[in-house]
Amino acid sequence: MADKPDKTKFLEVFNKAVDNFIDHYFSRAITISHNDADGISSLNIIQNLLYKMHLNYDYFIYNRSVSWANYLKGILSKRQTDQTAFILTDVGSNLKELVPIIRKRKEKFFILDHHEVEDQINVDSLPENLFFVNPTIYGFDGLEQIAGATLTYMFAKRIKPSIIKQGWLTAIGIAGDSLRSMDKLQSFNREVYEELIDEELIEDKKGLILFGNMHESIKNSLKYSILPFIHGISGESDQKINSFLNTLNINPTTKTIDLTDSEIKEIQKKADIDSYGHYATLPNKFGILKFVFEHALMLNILCFKNISAALSLIQLKTITRYAKSVYSEYIEHLTNNLKTISSELAQYQTEKAIFMEVRGKVPPSNWSDTASFSAVNELFNPDKILFLGGSEKKSGTIKLSIRCSRNFLNKDKDNGVNKIISRIKKELGGVGGGHKLAGGIRLSKASYNILKTKVDEFI
Ligand SMILES: [Mn+2]
Numbered sequence: 001m002a003d004k005p006d007k008t009k010f011l012e013v014f015n016k017a018v019d020n021f022i023d024h025y026f027s028r029a030i031t032i033s034h035n036d037a038d039g040i041s042s043l044n045i046i047q048n049l050l051y052k053m054h055l056n057y058d059y060f061i062y063n064r065s066v067s068w069a070n071y072l073k074g075i076l077s078k079r080q081t082d083q084t085a086f087i088l089t090d091v092g093s094n095l096k097e098l099v100p101i102i103r104k105r106k107e108k109f110f111i112l113d114h115h116e117v118e119d120q121i122n123v124d125s126l127p128e129n130l131f132f133v134n135p136t137i138y139g140f141d142g143l144e145q146i147a148g149a150t151l152t153y154m155f156a157k158r159i160k161p162s163i164i165k166q167g168w169l170t171a172i173g174i175a176g177d178s179l180r181s182m183d184k185l186q187s188f189n190r191e192v193y194e195e196l197i198d199e200e201l202i203e204d205k206k207g208l209i210l211f212g213n214m215h216e217s218i219k220n221s222l223k224y225s226i227l228p229f230i231h232g233i234s235g236e237s238d239q240k241i242n243s244f245l246n247t248l249n250i251n252p253t254t255k256t257i258d259l260t261d262s263e264i265k266e267i268q269k270k271a272d273i274d275s276y277g278h279y280a281t282l283p284n285k286f287g288i289l290k291f292v293f294e295h296a297l298m299l300n301i302l303c304f305k306n307i308s309a310a311l312s313l314i315q316l317k318t319i320t321r322y323a324k325s326v327y328s329e330y331i332e333h334l335t336n337n338l339k340t341i342s343s344e345l346a347q348y349q350t351e352k353a354i355f356m357e358v359r360g361k362v363p364p365s366n367w368s369d370t371a372s373f374s375a376v377n378e379l380f381n382p383d384k385i386l387f388l389g390g391s392e393k394k395s396g397t398i399k400l401s402i403r404c405s406r407n408f409l410n411k412d413k414d415n416g417v418n419k420i421i422s423r424i425k426k427e428l429g430g431v432g433g434g435h436k437l438a439g440g441i442r443l444s445k446a447s448y449n450i451l452k453t454k455v456d457e458f459i
Helices: 007-023 037-052 068-073 095-103 148-159 161-166 168-178 187-198 218-223 238-247 261-271 292-305 307-313 321-343 364-376 406-411 417-428 445-458
Strands: 028-034 056-062 084-089 108-112 130-133 203-208 276-281 353-357 385-392 397-403 431-434 438-443
Touching: 007 108, 007 130, 007 148, 028 037, 037 056, 037 084, 037 148, 037 161, 037 168, 037 292, 037 307, 068 095, 084 148, 095 108, 095 130, 108 148, 148 161, 148 168, 148 187, 168 187, 168 292, 187 203, 203 261, 218 238, 218 261, 238 261, 276 292, 292 307, 292 321, 307 321, 321 364, 353 445, 364 385, 364 397, 364 438, 385 445, 397 417, 397 445, 417 431, 417 438, 417 445, 438 445
Parallel strands: 028 056, 028 084, 084 108, 108 130, 353 385
Antiparallel strands: 203 276, 385 397, 397 438, 431 438
């Protein structure tokens, strides 16, 4: 984000997409969304809109593991008609791949995405049947300022104002993507968040933030806190945490949300954390699903394990036994992995990068999340870029999760992880991509060895 966002320009494009959707009489709509909490929330908002419009619809989930050409082969039908609308939410910014496909079709495509656009695009030369709404092109931050679900909600609400009742879905999308307490929200995310509070669709609360297990006792919240991950407390034994709380005269079974202000201060002082802020709850849900951050994390986990469980969970008021067990297992592993990362030194460091080869220490399915939460918790030097991963047996390549801290990005707003990955790919090959803060790449072993020696040139 080099300059102040151009809101006027963005709203112009946004309004044009809305007007075209309303004015064109569609008989059918196909929604494609991303396989994460933000994507599923966006999908549900659009489904509610299409239902209200009495439109027939189908939906698909895209996990970005195949090219758009291959993916769409199974979805685009031989018979083309401009009576069909394609709505892509939280995905669709790979225009280099998508534009040639869309140009040959009669259907109208509405892309509502907030991921960074990798290739330089000329917005004025897009096909006429494509309405490309991406606020990052106009200088907005896709994480703090506008989530995929926020953009989708704004779009749907403009078409059917009663969609506001489904606005709570937006809060889940925001929490899932931003990984921050709600006081950090800006711009459209903030406007929508406040609207949802006013409408009593969500509740905004203030207190000790221990994301991961906010709904439980202070003992469990501390033990399984992934944001912040508290060195020396999170991931430790019950005994250790109980004695920590006993020295403060706090009953370990006290619910975290019921702690008094003075108890919170004691914990902050003794644990050396200043984790205090706003979090959102859902008045119509119960238990863990009441807590927006945990609800979003639950969806993110299920999207990888069992996508249909994720799609049905968002409609439930209480958690299923299956989802609960998947979640506890995940949190336990993640806190353990973060403990490993924060207590062991990196094997290899340069002036600008840290390499952590974690094969054998962290299971490959957890590399990406371990890297993300290491970054948001600044478990490594925040002035450096983290490369976490190792060799992947099935592909024989090196798989790396790449992360930078917000601190790093604040110093040079245009040098995010997605740019670093582009430069690596250009010189060393490989496949990958990402956001400003997070991304991933697969490289050959030979390229990885070159990367380790030349990494500072790419950063
Ligand atoms: Mn998103």
